Amino acid sequence: MQDAKLLIVDDDPDVLLAARLLLKRHVGAVDIEKNPEKLPFLLNNNRYDAIVLDMNFQRDVSSGREGFAWLDRILDIDPKARVILFTAYGDVEMAVRAIKAGAADFVLKPWQNDKFLETIRGAVTRKQESDETDKSPDDKQRLKRSAGSVSIIGSAMRSVLETVERVAPTDANILILGENGTGKDLIARAMHEQSNRRDKPFVSVDVGALTESLFESELFGHVKGAFTDARDDRAGRFEEANGGTIFLDEIGNLTPAQQAKLLTVLQQRQVTRVGSNKARPVDVRLICATNANLNEQSPDRPVRFRQDLLYRINTIELHLPPLRERPTDIGPLADYFLKKYAKQYNRPVTSLSPALLAEMKQYRWPGNVRELQHAIERAVILAQGTTLELTDFIFRKDVPAASPVNETLQLEDMERQLIQQAMQKHRGSITDVARELGLSRQALYRRLEKFGL
Numbered sequence: 001m002q003d004a005k006l007l008i009v010d011d012d013p014d015v016l017l018a019a020r021l022l023l024k025r026h027v028g029a030v031d032i033e034k035n036p037e038k039l040p041f042l043l044n045n046n047r048y049d050a051i052v053l054d055m056n057f058q059r060d061v062s063s064g065r066e067g068f069a070w071l072d073r074i075l076d077i078d079p080k081a082r083v084i085l086f087t088a089y090g091d092v093e094m095a096v097r098a099i100k101a102g103a104a105d106f107v108l109k110p111w112q113n114d115k116f117l118e119t120i121r122g123a124v125t126r127k128q129e130s131d132e133t134d135k136s137p138d139d140k141q142r143l144k145r146s147a148g149s150v151s152i153i154g155s156a157m158r159s160v161l162e163t164v165e166r167v168a169p170t171d172a173n174i175l176i177l178g179e180n181g182t183g184k185d186l187i188a189r190a191m192h193e194q195s196n197r198r199d200k201p202f203v204s205v206d207v208g209a210l211t212e213s214l215f216e217s218e219l220f221g222h223v224k225g226a227f228t229d230a231r232d233d234r235a236g237r238f239e240e241a242n243g244g245t246i247f248l249d250e251i252g253n254l255t256p257a258q259q260a261k262l263l264t265v266l267q268q269r270q271v272t273r274v275g276s277n278k279a280r281p282v283d284v285r286l287i288c289a290t291n292a293n294l295n296e297q298s299p300d301r302p303v304r305f306r307q308d309l310l311y312r313i314n315t316i317e318l319h320l321p322p323l324r325e326r327p328t329d330i331g332p333l334a335d336y337f338l339k340k341y342a343k344q345y346n347r348p349v350t351s352l353s354p355a356l357l358a359e360m361k362q363y364r365w366p367g368n369v370r371e372l373q374h375a376i377e378r379a380v381i382l383a384q385g386t387t388l389e390l391t392d393f394i395f396r397k398d399v400p401a402a403s404p405v406n407e408t409l410q411l412e413d414m415e416r417q418l419i420q421q422a423m424q425k426h427r428g429s430i431t432d433v434a435r436e437l438g439l440s441r442q443a444l445y446r447r448l449e450k451f452g453l
């Protein structure tokens with residue numbers, strides 16, 4: 001590392017001195033800086049192989065907000081910068097968030113000298129390697145090509161994929177059914193990529209999240225002056241998808257009025273922008289998805305889904321099984337995410353322990369593949385060794401068996417109970433509760449608010 005140059009930014013002069021003293025013996029040059037405001041100047045006038053940045057610059061503040069803001073700023077100036085964050089001991093959730101936000105690694109304060117050095121060495125080596133590959137002109141091309149394809153893992157998905165292959169080239173409307181996180185969006189994209197429309201747009205809209213007033217203008221567009229905020233003419237998502245595929249997610253949440261509007265568009269194959277009286281023809285392939293049973297009423301959806309609309313959207317129905325019903329997929333999926341995140345975050349993890357895999361197969365995975373993916377991502381970021389162990393995971397063992405009817409509501413009840421129990425156990429400590437439940441503190445706050453706890 002004698003040819004490397006480092007920058008350390010921390011408002012504590014003792015930390016700066018101690019870090020410099022340690023690193024000077026191993027690294028060519030070590031700059032230290034107390035004031036993060038100097039970062040833009042320093043970065044524009046130096047080439048650093050790694051930057052060590054504190055997360056909290058104001059005394060008594062431990063939110064890390066400043067650290068995240070400076071991390072963003074550094075990556076704006078140099079997207080390839082390798083930033084190592086100093087986080088307080090025990091605040092691993094913050095470390096996880098930082099790595100997801102683009103930090104190369106983290107060091108817990110107070111640090112252990114050999115671990116600190118190893119982290120710096122790793123960051124410097126990878127920065128130097130990536131500078132080398134940047135010199136190769138083929139590199140950008142290669143990255144671009146591999147980003148396009150959709151990887152769908154799991155032998156239990158084989159029959160679904162066979163149907164996708166068979167129906168993708170037709171223009172049949174598709175309805176994808178499955179619990180949250182089972183891969184509905186992924187299948188919709190795969191369907192588009194295997195269709196003759198693959199070179200045209202794929203437009204995805206979470207219709208369940210649109211308010212009544214936004215629904216029409218978002219989907220069908222508007223003309224200037226149609227309502228207060230309509231300053232220009234704007235095409236809606238159907239027009240954007242013209243020639244390609246439109247994917248309407250959470251279709252089960254549509255109100256009767258929204259269902260009626262959508263049905264008219266599908267019947268007439270044309271849209272009329274809000275405030276206009278000119279109908280425009282649209283040629284789109286429609287894929288819809290829902291986690292609800294559209295034939296049943298529920299407290300969330302007291303009105304039944306219109307049968308005439310249902311028949312229009314469900315020419316082909318695809319059912320994605322929950323992860324707990326396909327335990328043979330758990331190993332390959334876990335392995336796939338492990339490799340993906342180990343590469344993405346440059347972590348040394350290469351395998352899962354057999355005990356962990358066995359436990360994963362017993363677990364119910366209420367959040368399905370998305371939950372598995374996030375659990376592995378978090379464990380890969382935090383893992384110290386090369387094998388993920390049972391202790392790197394938090395399994396919610398007290399998740400009771402859910403009956404298929406009205407599952408959303410039951411999951412919410414379970415979630416509320418789990419949070420309540422954890423709050424009691426940790427006497428209201430947000431950090432501890434969030435850690436135990438595998439949530440970020442923000443996500444925990446959102447849930448506490450939602451459940452009025």
Ligand SMILES: Nc1ncnc2c1ncn2[C@@H]1O[C@H](COP(=O)(O)OP(=O)(O)OP(=O)(O)O)[C@@H](O)[C@H]1O
Pocket residue numbers: 151152153154157178179180181182183184185186187249291333369370373
């Ligand atoms: N078989 C699979 N192979 C690889 N990745 C998968 C697979 N299934 C799901 N995923 C990944 O899991 C995550 C959740 O999948 P996706 O968003 O498609 O689920 P969804 O059913 O649309 O969820 P929601 O109902 O919440 O919208 C995504 O990151 C997706 O890439």
